[in-house]
Amino acid sequence: MGPQPSAALARPALRPSPHAGPAAGPADPAVEDAELARGLVAGDEDSLATAYRRWSPLVHALARRSLGDAKEAEDVTQQVFLGVWRGRRTYRPERGTVAGWIVGITRRTIADALSARTRRLDLLASAGSSLPLPDPGRPEAVLDRVLVGHALAALPLPQQRVLRLAFFEDLTQPQIAERTGWPLGTVKSHARRGLNRLRGSLEQELCRP
Template identity: 75%
Template structure:
């Protein structure tokens, strides 16, 4: 089931179903019911995400994740615990919390990698959080595999260095070394990117 298929306009008969009928059809795996659920609640979900995240693209991503979650988790819906609308609101709140947590991890990683005030100011002023994520993931992917693994476990799974040592089977000193070297290289590369952006801006100003 893809997000695009949930956006197909349902037929008039399906649109007239009650919430209870929709819930039964959804649990049974009826994609027409999913389409109705999407059209009936997607504006509410997107509005919640936009207000909480303040970013239209992230809100769109969360909306798609919510309805993928609705479809994949449909067998877990229990009508005796509440209406389907309330269930969708609960999923939406969890996806928003996940998005905010991901944003915090990205900022923590950037802050750890770039301690200079110039880089911190650049991150704070950036209007498109998705660009931050792409930048960090791109530079992270260039690191040696052990350093990548340690930093991903630290900042994307919130593990301590002791927990990482247990997870990987590496000595704690090795984990600390990989973390230190990885952050040093990531800091240097992000600062190089920042300086390159500054030079590009200066060149653009020269020709305007």
């Protein structure tokens, strides 16, 4: 097992600054790409930090353009550079530049984020009318929120946590896994079981005279 990312991969350190300059100018031009690549492959955290300073504005811009959401773009940027670190030994200079390799990781990560968004929408749709989204213009909106809130509160805590993160914080299942530290399969299982229980509970509430 290779060295694990340490302080160089702490979340605050990898968040793109809102004042970051354009991607065109490398933050540290003295470090050549080939040397940077060798450092990354060898597990040098300073090389990772340099790569982040140099290319995170580009990664963030590509993600923001594709996803249309700044927070999701920040999450994708984090995931991309974690992917750079974890997959550093797969880099092959004969196949292209470090920048091109990072852009390739970015495109795959964006595609994963878009797929997760679609799955989340499908998950919400699968609940159908059993999960009414409150309409502020309807007097029943408060009742809807109360019913959903009570139904969620009756779920086992892991299922409740997953569904609250999905519905109220709009997190994808991979993001929920990252937030909770649970395996993605566990998150999916809790979501599926929680939705089934939630649907049944709401149907009982709505059918009461």
